[in-house]
Amino acid sequence: MQKSPSRLRFRRLQNPAFTRRQKPSRQKLMETPASHNQDPMAMARSRLFIVWGVLIAAGMGLAINLYQLQIVQGQKLTQKARNQQMVSLRPFMPRRPVVDRNGNVLAVDRPVYTLFAHPKLFDKSNEAMAEQLAPLLDKNAADLVKIFQSQKTGITLASALPEATGDRITRLRLNGLELIQKYSRFYPPEDLAADVVGYVNLDRRGQAGVEYSQEKLLERSVQTVKLSRAGNGTLMPDHAPEGFLHFDDLQLQLTIDSRLQRAARNALKEQMEKFRAKRGAVIVMDALDGSLLALVSQPTYNPNEYSKADISLFKNWTVADLYEPGSTFKPVNVAIALENGVIKPDDVFNDPGAIQVANYTIRNAEHNGYGRINIAQILQNSSNIGMVQIIQRLRPSVYYNWLERLGLGQTVDTDLPFEVRGRLKSQEEFIASPIEPATTSFGQGFSLTPLQLVQMHGALANGGKLVTPHVVRGLIDSKGQMHYTPTYPTPRQIFSTTTTQKVVEMMETVVNEGTGKFSQIPGYRIAGKTGTAQKASPNGGYIPGARITSFVAILPVESPRYVVFALVDEPKGENAYGSTVAAPIVKSVLETLIPIEQIPPSKAIQEPEEGQ
Structure with a gap:
């Protein structure tokens, strides 16, 4: 049966294959090339403007940030950096000695040691360590063993060991011991001139006698110095000012005989x-x-x-x-x-x-x-x-x-x-x-x-x-x-x-x-x-x-x-x-x-x- 031409045309129009093969109209042929030439350029310009905008904004932000860091906060940040790179150090200076009119020493600073024990670092038994230390510390070996067993580290064994005793302990080369040096005021004549000389307390401040009244003469003047600190935090003595640890040899002489x-x-x-x-x-x-x-x-x-x-x-x-x-x-x-x-x-x-x-x-x-x-x-x-x-x-x-x-x-x-x-x-x-x-x-x-x-x-x-x-x-x-x-x-x-x-x-x-x-x-x-x-x-x-x-x-x-x-x-x-x-x-x-x-x-x- 022969199909009608109108029905067939309708199907072709509905068929996509036929639609793609359909010739464009003259109007479309005239519009299509212009449309394809303008869109890419506009898009490129838009993209360029966007990139420029981002770069300009980033540059402005960077400039503002640099202004804030270098101008507004520059001095503060510079000081903060110096504080991290430098350390203020006030060297310890012994007090001046006190002598009588003939030069006999009445008061002097002498080095003493605080001895710490760290049993967890011992390479010998507690008993062996106690046997070697007991006579030097004037303590009982058995008591020392009990002390070592009380905790694993940070045990104070003595707080003011004389220098000679500290040297003897050092020569033993025992692992797990730590000697910290400090200075202690010593009065060789003991009570002979106590009413005149006086004494200093644990903070090394005079409390009586000339130790109190002549504090300014007995304290050596020393200024705080700044030393450079390496990246790992250690001090760099090469950058220390020359002679900053030098101190005078003056003594306070009394009229007492x-x-x-x-x-x-x-x-x-x-x-x-x-x-x-x-x-x-x-x-x-x-x-x-x-x-x-x-x-x-x-x-x-x-x-x-x-x-x-x-x-x-x-x-x-x-x-x-x-x-x-x-x-x-x-x-x-x-x-x-x-x-x-x-x-x-x-x-x-x-x-x-x-x-x-x-x-x-x-x-x-x-x-x-x-x-x-x-x-x-x-x-x-x-x-x-x-x-x-x-x-x-x-x-x-x-x-x-x-x-x-x-x-x-x-x-x-x-x-x-x-x-x-x-x-x-x-x-x-x-x-x-x-x-x-x-x-x-x-x-x-x-x-x-x-x-x-x-x-x-x-x-x-x-x-x-x-x-x-x-x-x-x-x-x-x-x-x-x-x-x-x-x-x-x-x-x-x-x-x-x-x-x-x-x-x-x-x-x-x-x-x-x-x-x-x-x-x-x-x-x-x-x-x-x-x-x-x-x-x-x-x-x-x-x-x-x-x-x-x-x-x-x-x-x-x-x-x-x-x-x-x-x-x-x-x-x-x-x-x-x-x-x-x-x-x-x-x-x-x-x-x-x-x-x-x-x-x-x-x-x-x-x-x-x-x-x-």
Whole structure:
């Protein structure tokens, strides 16, 4: 059956094969080439614009980031990089040694070691390691084995091994041991000069003595340096500044003489034990310049073991405690009276044994009178009555002004730490009450430090000048050359040389004829004054039965220079006086001082003639 042409045409149009073979229309033939020529170029331009945009955006972002890094944060990042590449290092510098005036070492830094054990690294048994280490560490081997078994690493076996012991352990070449070096302050004379030198704590800071007061002189100055760090973090010493580890060889030299210090300590300890005293002190001063040749106090402590000591011992009580001087102040009062012209050296006073002042009765220590006595005899017998009569010739206001000129009620200028201010009544109270000048005349009713009393007697010994007591001579090098000398206040002229020489000659009679006979040394003219004072109570008044005994000496009388002072607090016994307790101490110290200072005899010692 023949298909209709229209149906066949419809199928062809619906057949894809026929559709692809169909000729395009003229309009399509004219449009198709143009369409194919424009699309690729447009697409290429679009892609190019996109790439350019990305590159420009990336460039802008990079530029902005570089600006942020190099300009905005540049300085901060540079410093951060330097901090990562460099390390600040402050080299450890030992403290300067302390030496006495003869170069004897009183304090020095020495290397010590901390020993750590790491049992997990042992290449020997715990028992074998313990056997080798026990004798070096002064420990029991069995105890060491238990210590090794307690943990695998980081065991502290010793914290301050001497250098020699550390070297012996190193020579054993034992695996599993670690020695860390550090420095420790060492005091070779132990307690001999502890009250002057002091000690340093675990942080290497001075806590007492010149270790505290002269910290700036003892600490070597060293500046922080920056060293380069390698990529693995190790330091590169090649980049260290030249000589940055160099330090000086300066030493802090004191005026103390160890020989005299030892003699004073031994004499003081002997008398303290004999009289069962609470404490005591000895001070030796060169009155020409105030340098202290010896300063001893008992009881004391060993600065190498300061943690075992009573904390109260760290303050030197000769500068940090007050006391009433008693009769040792009488020569100073005589000098004040002579200087003001209210007495003459040959004046005579009547001592009936008691005197009434206001509502008070003042008596001599022995409760007896000495009759008519001159000023020298007042000192010889330590007459309270005579002293009251001398001071009564002075107007109270004038007397008070002189006490202030001497420095009473003030601190003493010294290079020793923890000094305290003396106590003196106010001027109004002193002038208004007649009993105040009276008791002050024989050394009671006010208080000062032992060092201040020595300073005042120094003025009697050197022609009337108040000098500064001190223990620091300066910084010297290993050859003995002085590099630094401290500046002390200019001495103040208080008394005339005529007055002081008369007082010293009066004090000589105390040694030759009075209460100071126990300090006599054949061939030498010695001036002195004893003191046996009641001990003041912190709550007011005086402690019943408690006394402070003392003796001060000046040597030699014909050319006074040295002041030696001994003080013993609360000696026991009926025969405990300045003459019996303190004077023998001073004599023993003088017997050591004379050959050390090469003091010639005051009087020619005649050789016995033949046949005699």
